[in-house]
Amino acid sequence: HHPTATMAATPLDTTNAATAATAAAFPAAAATVVGLWLADSPPPPR
Numbered sequence: 001h002h003p004t005a006t007m008a009a010t011p012l013d014t015t016n017a018a019t020a021a022t023a024a025a026f027p028a029a030a031a032t033v034v035g036l037w038l039a040d041s042p043p044p045p046r
Helices: 009-039
Strands: none
Touching: none
16 A cells, blocks of 8 residues: 555645635635625616
């Protein structure tokens, strides 16, 4: 077996995974917030 294949996840691995997940989720969350804000705000005057 490869040494790292059977090794339990280290705190660093967990942190890296959490960071990657946060980085992946942030753009979607930001787009949702901006979309809701734009939908909730009145249309700009023409």
